[in-house]
Structure formats: structure tokens, C-alpha cells
Amino acid sequence: MSTSSLAAQMKQGLDAPICLTWELTYACNLQCVHCLSSSGTRDPRELTTEQAKAVLDELRDLQVFYINIGGGEPMVRRDFFELLEHAEHCNIGVKFSTNGAFITPENARRLAAMNYLDIQISLDGANRATNDRVRGEGSYDIALRAMDNLRDASFGRFKISVVMTRENVSQLDEFTRLPTLTEPNCASPDYDPLVAAQTRGMSSTRLRPNSV
Amino acid sequence: MTLTLDSACELHPDVALRPEPFGALAYHYGNRRLIFLKHPDVVAVVRDAANHRSLREVLVENGIAESRWPSFISALTSLAQSEVIRVH
Numbered sequence: 001m002s003t004s005s006l007a008a009q010m011k012q013g014l015d016a017p018i019c020l021t022w023e024l025t026y027a028c029n030l031q032c033v034h035c036l037s038s039s040g041t042r043d044p045r046e047l048t049t050e051q052a053k054a055v056l057d058e059l060r061d062l063q064v065f066y067i068n069i070g071g072g073e074p075m076v077r078r079d080f081f082e083l084l085e086h087a088e089h090c091n092i093g094v095k096f097s098t099n100g101a102f103i104t105p106e107n108a109r110r111l112a113a114m115n116y117l118d119i120q121i122s123l124d125g126a127n128r129a130t131n132d133r134v135r136g137e138g139s140y141d142i143a144l145r146a147m148d149n150l151r152d153a154s155f156g157r158f159k160i161s162v163v164m165t166r167e168n169v170s171q172l173d174e175f176t177r178l179p180t181l182t183e184p185n186c187a188s189p190d191y192d193p194l195v196a197a198q199t200r201g202m203s204s205t206r207l208r209p210n211s212v
Numbered sequence: 213m214t215l216t217l218d219s220a221c222e223l224h225p226d227v228a229l230r231p232e233p234f235g236a237l238a239y240h241y242g243n244r245r246l247i248f249l250k251h252p253d254v255v256a257v258v259r260d261a262a263n264h265r266s267l268r269e270v271l272v273e274n275g276i277a278e279s280r281w282p283s284f285i286s287a288l289t290s291l292a293q294s295e296v297i298r299v300h
Contacts, residue, residue, distance in 0.1 A: 009234040063230040065239035116241050
């Protein structure tokens with residue numbers, strides 16, 4: 001039906017991006033050893049609420065379909081829900097990564113009430129010891145509590161995001177047996193191999209071809 | 213699901229349609245699928261579908277030659293299977 005192939009036309013590019021990946025803040029309550037963005041402290045040049053909303057308005061005008069929000073821990077921002085609601089108002093879908101520390105029962109209910117929202121909770125070990133060695137003491141319990149809160153709020157399906165390392169690659173079956181992952185319409189795992197992250201000195205955990 | 217010339221359709225309410233040089237991109241906010249609509253005539257028909265009682269009427273109103281109708285019905289059927297459009 002078309003005179004020139006789609007592949008040829010694709011060389012001209014799209015009129016706008018399909019999605020935007022946005023590190024909303026570098027502030028983080030955790031200090032994971034493999035952190036790609038070496039997050040921890042807030043960047044003083046971080047966008048203000050009004051600036052962030054203006055970006056969302058621009059994405060709406062470009063008809064960008066969705067954004068991937070990361071950080072840092074994006075829920076650290078006090079205006080996090082305000083920005084989520086603005087994105088929803090602009091018909092922009094949101095996917096965000098979190099360590100779960102701020103997914104309280106009340107916040108889980110707020111998240112469950114929103115449209116076009118995907119959540120992934122980071123977990124780097126199927127047990128407390130393996131996870132906390134990478135993500136810090138207490139982070140396993142934080143993530144599991146967040147998962148319970150999302151389940152209790154009937155959020156629906158969410159993902160756990162696993163950075164695969166030599167330490168956890170043997171635990172893939174154990175991840176699928178975590179409490180909320182065995183329930184229907186609740187959680188599913190999503191594995192990303194740690195291939196070339198800037199680490200805080202954890203290169204020894206990087207996967208090697210013979211690790212699996 | 214197979215559409216016919218008698219089917220009445222509309223753009224799915226969860227779908228955003230964005231114009232592109234080749235036609236349009238459709239994003240389904242429900243199932244998170246991205247679909248390429250690779251011809252401007254198909255985009256025009258999809259956008260106008262809700263205004264008519266049948267696809268036959270949509271094709272006539274948009275000046276689509278009758279010889280092209282079978283390929284349009286097949287393209288629209290595939291868009292219905294992807295939930296870009298739905299029967300109404």
C-alpha cells in the first residue's frame with residue numbers, strides 16, 4: 001500500500017520520542033553498591049515542581065506516550081504524587097522504579113487509584129542476606145513490605161526488578177516463590193543483567209559468561 | 213475477530229493516535245502496546261470510523277477506491293485484534 005518502505009521512512013526518524021526516561025532526582029535513601037547513577041545526595045540543579053510540570057506539558061504537546069521515571073529514589077520528592085497526577089492529566093503514562101520505602105499502605109492506595117501507572121520494585125536478592133549485601137541493611141524488608149502494601153491496595157500487576165549478579169543468578173527460582181509473586185494478578189519478575197554499570201566497587205559481582 | 217464492510221467501528225478509547233510522516237503511531241494505554249499505522253489513508257479511515265454506521269460508509273466517504281477495500285478490511289481486522297479499534 002505504501003510507495004516507500006517503512007524502513008526507508010524510519011531513517012527520517014519519528015516526529016517525537018515514543019517515551020522519555022527521566023531521572024527525577026539523585027536523592028536516595030539507599031546506597032546500593034551497583035548504583036548506575038551513583039545516587040545518594042540531591043543535585044542542587046534538580047528541576048523544581050514548576051519546571052518538571054513544564055516538561056510534562058511539553059511532552060503532552062509532543063504526544064509522548066509515556067515516561068520511565070527513575071533516580072535516585074523518585075518517591076523521595078515531596079511533589080512526587082503532584083507530578084504523577086500532572087502526568088495523568090496530560091495523558092502521559094508513567095512507569096517508575098522504586099525501592100519501595102515510601103509505598104506505605106496509604107500511598108499504595110493512592111497509586112492504585114491512578115491510571116496508566118506501572119511500578120517496578122528493585123530487589124537484588126531472593127533472601128535478606130543476598131539483597132542487603134548489595135542494597136543495604138533493611139532494604140529487603142522495605143521492598144517486601146511495599147509489595148505487600150501494593151497487594152493489599154489491589155494495585156494489580158507490578159514488577160520486581162532484579163539486577164542479576166553472580167550473587168543472585170542462582171536464585172531465579174527463589175524469586176518466583178516470593179510471597180506476592182505466587183499470587184495471581186500481583187507481581188512478576190523482570191531480570192536485567194548487570195553488564196556495564198558504574199559501580200561503587202562491586203565489579204566482582206558482575207556476571208561472567210560462566211556464571212549461569 | 214473478522215470485520216466486514218457492514219461492521220461499525222471506532223477508535224478504542226484507551227488508544228492515542230499520533231501523526232507521523234508514514235501515517236501514525238498508536239499507543240494503547242491499557243495493554244501498553246505500540247502499533248504502527250503505515251499508511252495515511254488507513255489513519256484517516258480509523259479516525260473517521262466512529263462517525264459512520266458501517267466501514268463501507270467510511271471507505272466511500274474517505275474516497276477509498278473499491279478495489280482497495282479488501283486490503284482495508286484486512287488491515288482494519290488486524291487493528292481490531294490489537295484493540296486499536298473496536299466494534300461499536
